[in-house]
Amino acid sequence: MEGGGFVRLDAHMGDDLSVVNAARVSFGARSDAMDERNAGLVRFLMRDRHGTPFEHNAFRFHIRCPIFVVREWMRHRIGSFNELSARYAEMKADFYVPAAADVRTQVGKPGAYVFEPVEAEHAERTRDAIAASYAAAFATYRALLDDGVAKEVARTVLPVGIFTEFYWTVNARSVMNFLSLRNHEAAQLEIRRYAVAVETLWGERMPVTRDAFVANARTAP
Amino acid sequence: MEGGGFVRLDAHMGDDLSVVNAARVSFGARSDAMDERNAGLVRFLMRDRHGTPFEHNAFRFHIRCPIFVVREWMRHRIGSFNELSARYAEMKADFYVPAAADVRTQVGKPGAYVFEPVEAEHAERTRDAIAASYAAAFATYRALLDDGVAKEVARTVLPVGIFTEFYWTVNARSVMNFLSLRNHEAAQLEIRRYAVAVETLWGERMPVTRDAFVANARTAP
Amino acid sequence: MEGGGFVRLDAHMGDDLSVVNAARVSFGARSDAMDERNAGLVRFLMRDRHGTPFEHNAFRFHIRCPIFVVREWMRHRIGSFNELSARYAEMKADFYVPAAADVRTQVGKPGAYVFEPVEAEHAERTRDAIAASYAAAFATYRALLDDGVAKEVARTVLPVGIFTEFYWTVNARSVMNFLSLRNHEAAQLEIRRYAVAVETLWGERMPVTRDAFVANARTAP
Amino acid sequence: MEGGGFVRLDAHMGDDLSVVNAARVSFGARSDAMDERNAGLVRFLMRDRHGTPFEHNAFRFHIRCPIFVVREWMRHRIGSFNELSARYAEMKADFYVPAAADVRTQVGKPGAYVFEPVEAEHAERTRDAIAASYAAAFATYRALLDDGVAKEVARTVLPVGIFTEFYWTVNARSVMNFLSLRNHEAAQLEIRRYAVAVETLWGERMPVTRDAFVANARTAP
Numbered sequence: 001m002e003g004g005g006f007v008r009l010d011a012h013m014g015d016d017l018s019v020v021n022a023a024r025v026s027f028g029a030r031s032d033a034m035d036e037r038n039a040g041l042v043r044f045l046m047r048d049r050h051g052t053p054f055e056h057n058a059f060r061f062h063i064r065c066p067i068f069v070v071r072e073w074m075r076h077r078i079g080s081f082n083e084l085s086a087r088y089a090e091m092k093a094d095f096y097v098p099a100a101a102d103v104r105t106q107v108g109k110p111g112a113y114v115f116e117p118v119e120a121e122h123a124e125r126t127r128d129a130i131a132a133s134y135a136a137a138f139a140t141y142r143a144l145l146d147d148g149v150a151k152e153v154a155r156t157v158l159p160v161g162i163f164t165e166f167y168w169t170v171n172a173r174s175v176m177n178f179l180s181l182r183n184h185e186a187a188q189l190e191i192r193r194y195a196v197a198v199e200t201l202w203g204e205r206m207p208v209t210r211d212a213f214v215a216n217a218r219t220a221p
Numbered sequence: 222m223e224g225g226g227f228v229r230l231d232a233h234m235g236d237d238l239s240v241v242n243a244a245r246v247s248f249g250a251r252s253d254a255m256d257e258r259n260a261g262l263v264r265f266l267m268r269d270r271h272g273t274p275f276e277h278n279a280f281r282f283h284i285r286c287p288i289f290v291v292r293e294w295m296r297h298r299i300g301s302f303n304e305l306s307a308r309y310a311e312m313k314a315d316f317y318v319p320a321a322a323d324v325r326t327q328v329g330k331p332g333a334y335v336f337e338p339v340e341a342e343h344a345e346r347t348r349d350a351i352a353a354s355y356a357a358a359f360a361t362y363r364a365l366l367d368d369g370v371a372k373e374v375a376r377t378v379l380p381v382g383i384f385t386e387f388y389w390t391v392n393a394r395s396v397m398n399f400l401s402l403r404n405h406e407a408a409q410l411e412i413r414r415y416a417v418a419v420e421t422l423w424g425e426r427m428p429v430t431r432d433a434f435v436a437n438a439r440t441a442p
Numbered sequence: 443m444e445g446g447g448f449v450r451l452d453a454h455m456g457d458d459l460s461v462v463n464a465a466r467v468s469f470g471a472r473s474d475a476m477d478e479r480n481a482g483l484v485r486f487l488m489r490d491r492h493g494t495p496f497e498h499n500a501f502r503f504h505i506r507c508p509i510f511v512v513r514e515w516m517r518h519r520i521g522s523f524n525e526l527s528a529r530y531a532e533m534k535a536d537f538y539v540p541a542a543a544d545v546r547t548q549v550g551k552p553g554a555y556v557f558e559p560v561e562a563e564h565a566e567r568t569r570d571a572i573a574a575s576y577a578a579a580f581a582t583y584r585a586l587l588d589d590g591v592a593k594e595v596a597r598t599v600l601p602v603g604i605f606t607e608f609y610w611t612v613n614a615r616s617v618m619n620f621l622s623l624r625n626h627e628a629a630q631l632e633i634r635r636y637a638v639a640v641e642t643l644w645g646e647r648m649p650v651t652r653d654a655f656v657a658n659a660r661t662a663p
Numbered sequence: 664m665e666g667g668g669f670v671r672l673d674a675h676m677g678d679d680l681s682v683v684n685a686a687r688v689s690f691g692a693r694s695d696a697m698d699e700r701n702a703g704l705v706r707f708l709m710r711d712r713h714g715t716p717f718e719h720n721a722f723r724f725h726i727r728c729p730i731f732v733v734r735e736w737m738r739h740r741i742g743s744f745n746e747l748s749a750r751y752a753e754m755k756a757d758f759y760v761p762a763a764a765d766v767r768t769q770v771g772k773p774g775a776y777v778f779e780p781v782e783a784e785h786a787e788r789t790r791d792a793i794a795a796s797y798a799a800a801f802a803t804y805r806a807l808l809d810d811g812v813a814k815e816v817a818r819t820v821l822p823v824g825i826f827t828e829f830y831w832t833v834n835a836r837s838v839m840n841f842l843s844l845r846n847h848e849a850a851q852l853e854i855r856r857y858a859v860a861v862e863t864l865w866g867e868r869m870p871v872t873r874d875a876f877v878a879n880a881r882t883a884p
Binding site: 104122 | 734813822
């Protein structure tokens with residue numbers, strides 16, 4: 001991702017079978033392996049909105065992204081966050097500048113915007129303006145620190161395009177809620193790219209659940 | 222535990238080091254192993270109520286206990302539950318009868334009860350009365366099922382002393398909140414025994430955190 | 443409702459306009475009254491799953507229902523509960539006996555049960571058997587209390603058909619999630635009746651939201 | 664507050680009596696008015712960490728504050744938020760510049776910082792540098808918008824010191840958790856001032872609860 005962004009799966013617990021067994025406890029039963037019948041159960045649970053069996057697992061992600069992205073991310077309350085603090089740490093000069101192909105204009109009205117790419121020259125002057133603004137803000141930040149101003153005061157000038165990092169621990173049900181809203185055409189392009197990365201990493205560990213989620217019009221149970 | 226009750230750790234993710242690294246991300250740092258300095262950090266986080274670093278882990282327990290115990294358990298909302306359903310499954314004749322030493326009387330007033338054991342003969346006639354009541358209720362349940370009544374209707378006669386089972390998935394912060402209230406002298410004896418079992422299984426995986434919790438007057442961060 | 447059950451709206455805050463204004467803050471705007479344009483916004487938010495604007499309100503319900511109903515109710519974690527405690531209070535001999543028309547048999551398999559009423563005579567002998575079982579259990583409970591056994595021990599023999607009462611405070615988004623699952627054909631008849639009562643009381647205070655919810659296939663945003 | 668910040672109580676439900684009655688339902692009882700005995704019950708609940716009775720109320724606040732403040736605020740997950748969106752609305756040139764007396768330096772190490780005011784001249788040149796940085800960033804933002812760049816792209820250059828606004832709906836238990844951490848000496852000065860305003864507005868509606876909270880070492884139940 002641009003500017004050193006990443007999504008990394010730091011640890012996880014559980015798989016498709018954990019969904020099955022959380023559901024089968026309703027009947028006092030338990031399975032030892034996934035098979036076609038169990039896959040059918042996962043699809044049934046997804047379709048009929050039995051959400052709780054998808055909660056008995058955990059995924060700990062380590063993420064590096066701009067502040068304007070983490071701002072949207074942290075609106076998702078069912079999950080755990082710990083983030084780099086600009087009160088405690090000096091921030092680094094690492095910023096999100098959109099790739100030329102991602103510089104865009106908007107048409108339409110709020111709630112129904114459509115975005116269109118801009119001409120190459122327009123993209124370049126936008127990128128230059130953004131980068132220059134970042135550089136100026138960071139120069140002020142550094143100067144304030146060098147002048148003895150507290151980090152928590154100096155950081156007020158930093159732009160929301162600066163990179164931060166955090167841990168995010170969630171279960172699959174919450175991941176799917178996140179994906180339904182953020183790997184979605186109405187989401188901002190930048191967070192959507194992170195959501196795609198989350199979906200890939202998560203989906204590799206719970207492929208039957210991911211397929212059922214996709215087949216269910218990407219609606220979380 | 223009496224009557225076939227149990228607490229089993231079915232799966233877990235994370236350890237004391239995950240607490241340290243969730244905290245260290247605030248400074249953009251990371252540790253590879255626990256040492257005395259990291260243990261000190263865990264104790265500091267506990268004491269100063271920095272709760273979120275204790276959330277980046279997960280413990281999936283499988284529990285068998287009476288309904289009156291699970292009723293208290295499910296008041297703990299930060300966590301995930303799936304339970305045996307008496308709508309879907311026929312219940313088995315497995316009930317909680319207190320051991321003689323656990324039959325008790327109460328003195329004092331609500332909020333400040335003190336419990337005292339009863340005489341041996343008193344305990345035995347209590348146990349007999351409870352067991353007989355369970356047996357009669359279960360005979361009615363069976364008769365209703367045999368007469369074609371739906372399980373979800375027949376179960377209305379079953380006592381809250383009948384055993385159920387469930388999966389419970391939580392993080393360490395929520396475990397500590399649970400322990401602070403349920404492995405506590407004000408908790409009912411029966412759920413307290415389960416809480417002790419949870420504390421043992423959890424504490425083996427996060428010994429530094431458990432020791433810090435105990436040293437912090439068993440107050441969750 | 444049977445046996446003294448009830449749902450009572452004890453207090454509430456907010457209405458349809460609070461949904462509109464929570465949404466309009468996104469644009470830095472505010473409305474003073476509902477009109478057709480604002481009603482359209484509510485419908486748009488419901489349809490496009492913008493859930494958070496439906497959270498800035500509160501409904502405090504006071505409910506009396508059997509334990510087997512409150513057991514399902516408390517699985518809904520986004521909300522607040524306080525309930526009558528059989529540790530602190532002596533329970534009264536008030537039990538749920540299904541009306542004759544509600545005694546039912548089941549056909550089909552778990553997850554796809556169909557319920558059918560039973561013949562009149564079958565219904566009556568079922569009601570008699572349930573009532574007799576309740577009476578016997580309660581007699582044991584009373585005898586144990588009279589014999590000096592602690593309330594929290596004596597209550598183990600009480601059936602899940604006994605009435606309890608509780609306060610439940612929730613916002614409209616959580617109410618709609620509850621209704622989508624409990625005022626639903628897959629829900630048990632008994633909790634469904636309570637859900638209908640909740641829907642009526644809530645819907646009178648937020649009629650535009652309720653209509654949008656119904657029009658959205660009763661899917662919570 | 665500086666720069667047009669405010670905290671406004673937009674609506675509320677419940678008072679000290681709602682705490683009492685949520686607790687008394689445990690015993691099947693109810694009170695009609697606060698008196699000294701009920702005040703004693705509130706203090707007991709606070710002291711012994713019976714938290715749920717403090718949840719049956721709601722407070723809807725409307726707040727205007729800088730992004731670096733709302734970033735800390737939204738870490739509090741038990742509550743509801745809707746915020747001004749820089750994807751949908753053009754941001755205004757309204758920024759937080761610390762008053763001269765609030766410009767500060769820090770001594771000590773992370774977790775144990777002490778802040779000290781700076782000399783008058785130092786404060787002024789800090790304020791000037793911050794204001795100039797804000798003005799330059801905003802000029803770039805405006806220029807990008809005028810050049811047809813989408814709002815969601817242009818906003819990446821805006822500093823975290825810019826003002827935003829949001830609605831926050833919470834119950835008293837969550838308010839107290841917020842206050843215990845944010846109206847606290849370890850909190851950043853800027854959010855602490857908002858927390859003081861929240862405490863005043865909330866405390867006027869629940870004075871017995873607020874006094875019990877303060878007497879309980881400001882520890883939330």
